[in-house]
Amino acid sequence: MSTATLERAKVTAWLQDYGVYLAVVVLLLFNVVFTENFLSAANFRTQLVQAAPVCIVALGMALVIGTEGIDLSVGSVMSIAAALIPLYLGAGSLTAIVVAVLAGIVSGLFSGYLVAYLGIQPIIATLALLVGGRGLALVIAHGQLVQLHNRDFLELGTGDVLGVPIMVIVAAVLAVLAGLVVQRTTFGRHLVAVGGNRAASTLAGLPVKRVLVGVYVISGALAAVAGVLATSRLAASDPNDLGLLMELSAITAVVVGGTPLSGGRVRVLGTVFGALLMQLVHATLIKHNLPDSTAQMVQAAIIVVAVYVARERSSR
């Protein structure tokens, strides 16, 4: 290998590991210098609150992708959670939240069972729930958007503790938990092993099926949590629109954050920064009066570049 290619390989490897952090920092600096009113507590708050639901869903998605799977159902699970909230708010906001999250867990069990025990490809198993799940949510809600007035419940999306929005705290706590699960638990080690080489993991006697069910359950539960938070912030249960295309945003955050789609590696912090990066890109373009359409095209370019960089590691 010549020095030039060696240098290039080093740069690529560095970019793979730190690219997403670098991109977030560069974008922050750009905004501090060129965007009016960027450096304000209110603005940071807005950015973080808007990134929180995507971040939460992306954490679950990262675990699923770590097992070489994919969860397309997250947006529909969010809408199911949203549809259930007004039905149970009468019994208290805690009950409503518990029911919504349970629905997410059941959805995850369902996908996980199909993937682990019936051997159905994740993309199809979760596609069925993506298609049917939103229909189910609309059937539950009779296709209606419901305004919510329960103060306790709305506090979740709009309130804060010591000046930090509750949504951001929830996202941060969940990110730390996800990091601990991946780094410090047997389940996390098994998950990475299953994603790296499923056949070898089976031969080594790892509980492959239970691990697979586990990641889809976590993903479903986190999607439901994101659905609850987004519903609270909207002050309305909107099963029609809530979580539309969320699967794409979450997958993007995960991939941009450096978790390979081929499994065997989960980068939790990278995923959090992936979600932040996509939010920042969007905000930057909007603040400079570039329309939504441009924002989408730029996002598309970022995905391609991120995956192109990530690709070199796997091909080496």
Next chain:
Amino acid sequence: MTAQSATPVTERNAALAGVLQRQGAAVVLVLGIAAAWFAFPRFGSPDNLRDLALQSSFLAVIALGMTFVIISGGIDLSVGSNYALGGVLAAYGAQYGLVVAILLPLAVCSLIGFVNGLLIARTGMAPFIVTLASLLFARGLLLALTSEGATTYKVDAGSAFLWLGQGTIFGIGVPVYLTLVLFALGGLLLRRTRFGQSVFAIGGAEQSALLMGLPVARTKISLYTLSGALAGVAGILTAAYLQSGVTVIGVGTELDAISVVVIGGTLLTGGAGTIVGTLVGVLLRTLIQNVINQIGTLDSNYQTVVSGAFLLVVVVIQRLLARSRTR
């Protein structure tokens, strides 16, 4: 597993499982049509049947391209956005005449497909991600063209272009004929040409296809270009049918297309599949929607629930049959 050790009964079971796996959707379609015919007096009316065929044709054209892509072991998530973009471009182009209305969307949608193919074939990036990016890109381009979706391009009532979507021959819509022609050509391309053989070979075992000296990269680029072009054709037909470029269509269409292809018996793992199966899958989907509409009292949201459940049942049965065959 060997034929000698298997008793005739299990051999027959395996053969039956094979037939079911390939023809299951067709059997369900025939039974479903028969049941609907008896249950709903309006179902069998010529008007309803014509409508059924017409409604199926737009998705069918998209699913045709998707079938090729999935047989090659890939996936194309960009078709829904590309379809909507094609429709808007066609309606925009119609003011400059029929030729522009057809060529402009075809050129742009094929180009998007071509870039998909180029990125997938030359860089080894996952089709899922590349086409996910172009889903966003095409939707962004569409929004830019219509000033964030606010502008709707209407086609002049006198335009010859409208015949493509609204015209009829012997009472049956022009899109239906076009769809049948495209499926016939698609079938020939898949079954009778070297290109078709390469598609199957790549989906079956890409490494072997490479070693056999098949033009893997070129075939992949052609495949995704074809898929993009067909999404454009569907967009053209829809614009002509609706007499305008509608910006909000196409969201989730990629998933509809994947569903009908899978229901039609094409394996998502690649290497196996049929064009006819896809047509059956599309008809089944339209049938389900039609029946739910006929029931009338049923919440129309059940359409998607039933579609999702149906997809699942088909896939689970396919999986169980595949297992029983290899046993």
